Amino acid sequence: MAANPVSSIFRRGLFNNKVAIVTGGGTGIGKTITRELLFLGCKVMIASRKGDNLQKASQEMQKEVAPPADISFMQCNIRKEEEVKSLISTTVEKYGRLDFVINNGGGQFYSPASQISLKGWNAVMETNLTGTFLMCREAYNQWMSEHGGAIVTIITDMWKGWPSMSHSGAARAGVENLTKSLAIEWASEGVRVNCVAPGSSIFSETAAANYGSLDVFSKNLEMVPAKRFGTTEEVSAAVSFLLSPAAAFISGETMKVDAGSSLYRTSWEIPDHKKNEAYTWEDDLKQQKEQTSPSSKL
Structure with missing residues (x-):
C-alpha cells in the first residue's frame, strides 16, 4: 500500500478537462480536496x-x-484584492x-470576545468573509458570468454561536448568507454556490497545529x-x-459533515458504539482490490 493512497468514491475521470482553484490547498482539508480533484482528472491551481x-x-x-497530476501553485493573500484578481486571471x-x-x-485564533482587538477582529473578518467574497466575485467577473461554474466554501459549525471564536463564527455566518445571496443572483448564468461545514471533530494535522493541542478533539468527541x-x-x-453534475439542482445550501454533531442535545444521551465506520481512501482501495481479485477455486 502506498504511503499516501489517493482514491475517490466517484468514478475516475469525472472531472477530466475541468479546472479548479483551491485556496489553502497545500495543507489539511484543502490538500485532501486537491488530491481527490486531481485523482478525478481535474487540473488544479492551489493558492495560499x-x-x-x-x-x-x-x-x-x-x-x-x-x-502525473496537472497541478500549479501561486502565492496569494486572499485579503488583498489585487492578489485575488491576479490569481484568477493567471x-x-x-x-x-x-x-x-x-x-x-x-x-x-482563540480569544474571549472581550479581549479581541480591532486589528485581530478585522484580520479574521477579512480573511474568512472578505477573502471569500473577493474570490467569488473575481471568479464570476473574469469567467463564470459567461461560462457557468460551481463554487464551494468551507465554513464551520457556528449555528449555536462559537464562544472563544466569536470573530470567526460571525465571519462564517456571513459567508453562509453570502452564499445564499450569490446562489440566487448568479443562477441565471449557470453558477452554483454552496458551502460544506465540517464538524470540529474532523481530524487533520493542520487543525491540530492550529488548536495547539489534541485535547480539543478529545473533548469534542463526547458530542459526536x-x-x-x-x-x-x-x-x-x-x-x-457538490461540484459534480449529481448536484446540478443544489445551490445556496450548506452540507454539514459532522455526523449530526450540530443537532446534538445533552438531554439525549448517546451511548458509546462502533456502528459508524470512517471512510478513508486506504479502506476504499483495499475494498476495490478485494472486489477485482479473482476468487479462489477449490
Missing part, C-alpha cells in the same frame, strides 16, 4: 499566503496521483477556463453521535459531490 507550503505540497501530489490564462472554486483558505473522529476524505467527498 505561504508559498513554501504550496511548492512542497505540489511536488508531493505530482508523485502521488498517477498519471489561472484562466494558463488553463483557458475556470470551472470550480473551492474557498478553503481561512484563519482564526458517531463516537469517532471524522476524516478529511469525508469532507472532500462532500465537496466533490
Whole structure:
C-alpha cells in the first residue's frame, strides 16, 4: 500500500478537462480536496499566503496521483484584492477556463470576545468573509458570468454561536448568507454556490497545529453521535459531490459533515458504539482490490 493512497468514491475521470482553484490547498482539508480533484482528472491551481507550503505540497501530489497530476501553485493573500484578481486571471490564462472554486483558505485564533482587538477582529473578518467574497466575485467577473461554474466554501459549525471564536463564527455566518445571496443572483448564468461545514471533530494535522493541542478533539468527541473522529476524505467527498453534475439542482445550501454533531442535545444521551465506520481512501482501495481479485477455486 502506498504511503499516501489517493482514491475517490466517484468514478475516475469525472472531472477530466475541468479546472479548479483551491485556496489553502497545500495543507489539511484543502490538500485532501486537491488530491481527490486531481485523482478525478481535474487540473488544479492551489493558492495560499505561504508559498513554501504550496511548492512542497505540489511536488508531493505530482508523485502521488498517477498519471502525473496537472497541478500549479501561486502565492496569494486572499485579503488583498489585487492578489485575488491576479490569481484568477493567471489561472484562466494558463488553463483557458475556470470551472470550480473551492474557498478553503481561512484563519482564526482563540480569544474571549472581550479581549479581541480591532486589528485581530478585522484580520479574521477579512480573511474568512472578505477573502471569500473577493474570490467569488473575481471568479464570476473574469469567467463564470459567461461560462457557468460551481463554487464551494468551507465554513464551520457556528449555528449555536462559537464562544472563544466569536470573530470567526460571525465571519462564517456571513459567508453562509453570502452564499445564499450569490446562489440566487448568479443562477441565471449557470453558477452554483454552496458551502460544506465540517464538524470540529474532523481530524487533520493542520487543525491540530492550529488548536495547539489534541485535547480539543478529545473533548469534542463526547458530542459526536458517531463516537469517532471524522476524516478529511469525508469532507472532500462532500465537496466533490457538490461540484459534480449529481448536484446540478443544489445551490445556496450548506452540507454539514459532522455526523449530526450540530443537532446534538445533552438531554439525549448517546451511548458509546462502533456502528459508524470512517471512510478513508486506504479502506476504499483495499475494498476495490478485494472486489477485482479473482476468487479462489477449490
